[in-house]
Amino acid sequence: MRRVTQLVHTTTTTAAANVLSQLPNISTFCTPFAPSSNNLSQDKFNFFSHRSLFLIRNQKWRQHMLLATRPLLKDRNLSINGKEALKDVPENIVVMPLTDTSAFVGATSPHASSRHVFKLGVIKDVRLLCLFRFKLWWMIPRTGSSASDIPLETQMLLLEARQGPTSSQSTYIIFLPVLDGNFRSSLQGNSSDELEFCVESGDPAVVTSESPKAVFVNYGDHPFDLVKDSMMILEKQFGTFALRETKQTPGMLDWFGWCTWDAFYSDVNPQGIKDGLMSLSQGGTPARFLLIDDGWQDTINEFLEQGEPFVDGLHRLANIKENKKFRRIANEANSKTPSDLKEFISDTRTFDLKYVYVWHALLGCWGGLVPNAVATKNYDPKLRYPILSPVYLANMRDISTDSMGKYGICLVDPDKISQFYDDLHGYLASQDVDGVKVDAQNILETISAGLGGRVSLTRRFQQALEGSIAANFSDNSIICCMAQSRLHLPVTCAFLKLTDLKQSAVSRASDDFYPKEPTTWARHVAAVAFNSILHGELVVPDWDMFYVWHDILLFIFIFIKVSLTCDKPGRHDFKILQRLVLPDGSVLRAKYPGRPSRDCLFTDPVTDGKSLLKIWNLNKCTGVIGIFNCQGSWPVPSTNKAFQMVTSSELSGQVSPACVEYLEEVIGLLWTGECAVFSFKTGSLNVALKPLECDVFTVSPIKVYCEGIEFAAIGLMNMYNSGGALECGRGAGCFGAYSNCKPISCSINLKDEDFNFNDQLNLLTITIPPTHNSSWDIAICY
Numbered sequence: 001m002r003r004v005t006q007l008v009h010t011t012t013t014t015a016a017a018n019v020l021s022q023l024p025n026i027s028t029f030c031t032p033f034a035p036s037s038n039n040l041s042q043d044k045f046n047f048f049s050h051r052s053l054f055l056i057r058n059q060k061w062r063q064h065m066l067l068a069t070r071p072l073l074k075d076r077n078l079s080i081n082g083k084e085a086l087k088d089v090p091e092n093i094v095v096m097p098l099t100d101t102s103a104f105v106g107a108t109s110p111h112a113s114s115r116h117v118f119k120l121g122v123i124k125d126v127r128l129l130c131l132f133r134f135k136l137w138w139m140i141p142r143t144g145s146s147a148s149d150i151p152l153e154t155q156m157l158l159l160e161a162r163q164g165p166t167s168s169q170s171t172y173i174i175f176l177p178v179l180d181g182n183f184r185s186s187l188q189g190n191s192s193d194e195l196e197f198c199v200e201s202g203d204p205a206v207v208t209s210e211s212p213k214a215v216f217v218n219y220g221d222h223p224f225d226l227v228k229d230s231m232m233i234l235e236k237q238f239g240t241f242a243l244r245e246t247k248q249t250p251g252m253l254d255w256f257g258w259c260t261w262d263a264f265y266s267d268v269n270p271q272g273i274k275d276g277l278m279s280l281s282q283g284g285t286p287a288r289f290l291l292i293d294d295g296w297q298d299t300i301n302e303f304l305e306q307g308e309p310f311v312d313g314l315h316r317l318a319n320i321k322e323n324k325k326f327r328r329i330a331n332e333a334n335s336k337t338p339s340d341l342k343e344f345i346s347d348t349r350t351f352d353l354k355y356v357y358v359w360h361a362l363l364g365c366w367g368g369l370v371p372n373a374v375a376t377k378n379y380d381p382k383l384r385y386p387i388l389s390p391v392y393l394a395n396m397r398d399i400s401t402d403s404m405g406k407y408g409i410c411l412v413d414p415d416k417i418s419q420f421y422d423d424l425h426g427y428l429a430s431q432d433v434d435g436v437k438v439d440a441q442n443i444l445e446t447i448s449a450g451l452g453g454r455v456s457l458t459r460r461f462q463q464a465l466e467g468s469i470a471a472n473f474s475d476n477s478i479i480c481c482m483a484q485s486r487l488h489l490p491v492t493c494a495f496l497k498l499t500d501l502k503q504s505a506v507s508r509a510s511d512d513f514y515p516k517e518p519t520t521w522a523r524h525v526a527a528v529a530f531n532s533i534l535h536g537e538l539v540v541p542d543w544d545m546f547y548v549w550h551d552i553l554l555f556i557f558i559f560i561k562v563s564l565t566c567d568k569p570g571r572h573d574f575k576i577l578q579r580l581v582l583p584d585g586s587v588l589r590a591k592y593p594g595r596p597s598r599d600c601l602f603t604d605p606v607t608d609g610k611s612l613l614k615i616w617n618l619n620k621c622t623g624v625i626g627i628f629n630c631q632g633s634w635p636v637p638s639t640n641k642a643f644q645m646v647t648s649s650e651l652s653g654q655v656s657p658a659c660v661e662y663l664e665e666v667i668g669l670l671w672t673g674e675c676a677v678f679s680f681k682t683g684s685l686n687v688a689l690k691p692l693e694c695d696v697f698t699v700s701p702i703k704v705y706c707e708g709i710e711f712a713a714i715g716l717m718n719m720y721n722s723g724g725a726l727e728c729g730r731g732a733g734c735f736g737a738y739s740n741c742k743p744i745s746c747s748i749n750l751k752d753e754d755f756n757f758n759d760q761l762n763l764l765t766i767t768i769p770p771t772h773n774s775s776w777d778i779a780i781c782y
Contacts, residue, residue: 435477
């Protein structure tokens, strides 16, 4: 008898095989595990073995395998790896080689100005992906085939160049606008298929006649390696930012959270928060992280007429302390209102909360501070009116931007911003607040005229913000928001040279989730996945909070790095939540930011009417693939195109283990070259989905042990991210694994347990009882 032991949560495991298998004939089985609260015994799980399309994953597409050729500007053509990336390059363009594969590209002008637009050259007949700002605050992707498809305010441009007409090998070229001195840059195309870059200071007094390092260019044969390697080169070059994996990540990421915004909006109140926490706890999915969003502060809205709806951008901060909903005033001795924020937070800790964050805007509140108020006059706020760059005016506006433009923003004196942040965060820390979400960060670039320009002003505010977070909170406790600009967070490269922003580790990766607008849900999923290609190298992407109403919203929790729901109290689907959240309030979080699979990079999964979106990730021992039908509405700024939701079209696609990048990280030395795949819904690698439908697949390498025993652990098949449970052996439910033969016995924590073995599916299942929820070791004997 040979003993194969699964010691998943210890370092002594030699058989940490985490796989699930499919046989040539697709079948269905029912899990034997049925917790009393969610009747999982009625849920069908599909198990099949996939033994093709995966051997290619044994290769490694690393940039260092290339025969490197430096970018070369010759005869008015910019050649990248022997391919013409830009044709008809103007005479004023300069190229400064940086490494064997990368260079800075810039330009000169005969006159000095605070804003220049330079032509770079012609791009035609390629596949390209752009990440561009469609609002002042947010990015979305766009695909195309020539420079005329590149929108204003593009912050990343990725091109695919085939090695030949019939070749399947590709070279990828990335263009990243960066900061050059006191100027920021962005990319755009024109109707003549010319790529352009725009450089701006944001202050008419800050001018230049040259920008030699405005755009960073690099190439490689693996798109995700290319982005990572580019970030590493720029990190070394500038020395002012850090990559995501080197930063301290806040502890709240490992726990299920609840945000108050969509549950209450600005009407958030102490009793409502307690009701929400109680509801989640009673349903068996307790929140361990609470985010009190906008509505807790002491603000004044001097412009809002009685009876008008609440509008972001109108109210200003009157005091750094909480408002009267969270603080009892002297003549309310018999009131149920807490005496102060500290007492309320103490009350919430009875729900075993581990982290409580509160919201504030970068400037205190949307409209800044109330001028001449007793509690704010020390910060000397002055009214300023935003001035939008021409590139913003061509894209989408929103009500927040319009309100700020109409009524102005009372900006804290830049010389006193450190004092303001330290006072605010020091007070919150004294009230037992653990961290903050800082919103509306891009606004500074619109009010920088006369203050040295956007780069200089943003540098001062960001240094003050990070210094205050480090001084007043532990655990790097900040979530950044409305900051998808090169000037505010290390979301795109032009921010990287700006300031010592080596700390902030979590940032929103998309526009808001709009629970009352279902046609935006698909757009939201696609936007975050594509934005995370760049965003995810620098910060942990926050996908915003979600209502627990629909599978497409819940499956993306597998790829979310900040697990927040925003349901109203009592309006939770616990059958769904219990597939996401363990009884102790922890979540099975995947390893990386979720990103589109390589075959989806240059497709439009929202408006082309034919493409499905696949998003990949890794656990410690398995891969995971989500596939979504995201076809629906999509805003297309600066064009007259309009796309409507296709309500009845079903689209087909295929899932393969090859969709999972870096699967070699979990393969190990015992891999057979084959994989096992577990489908949560469809039971086939050939998938047909209607709009807003989706499925998730666990992919695990099959490994061979003594005497030809093949084994692959799936994990907890009652959880959406089944393989996530294998990293530390936690959670209860139906543990599944592929095995080529029936075991003799199975035990959990050294106690023999019954097991089921389906010899047609080669499926081994073991029920892990709730008593072992916090920790388990499974030993399987053959």
